[in-house]
Amino acid sequence: MKGSPLKRGTKDWDRFWSKVKKGPGCWVWQACLRSGYGQFSIGRKMIATHRLVWEMGHGSIPKGMCICHHCDNRKCVRPSHLFIGTSRDNLLDSLDKNLRKRVKLTNEQVLAIRKDTRRISNIGREYDVDNTTIYRIKNRTRWSHVKEEVT
């Protein structure tokens, strides 16, 4: 099949976007998930939402390629957060992101980031870490072991 099975102006299109919550960063899929990825049914087929969205803008995904998330948020369907790669690229990308997350920040920096009131993207640029990491630090889903009362 050429292009995305999801076409602008159809009922499926409206149904698809009604299940997406568009935030300032990620656009988060609110409905059915499989392995953490959004799923959407067209006809009888269940299709991964991030793949559908990428195909809308770029046409069919070549065999053996996968669609990756810059933001590491599997539920995200924001076109600008998606990129195409091989499964090897995907693996290297996530390894790279994990490494960066692990090694880059000191406890002092984590505390400073929590207090920082600037936009997440500005903070991320300053510390050279991705926005998701900053977001997670602020929400204490990462580095939750770092406490304010550090001595």
Ligand SMILES: [Zn+2]
């Ligand atoms: Zn995203």
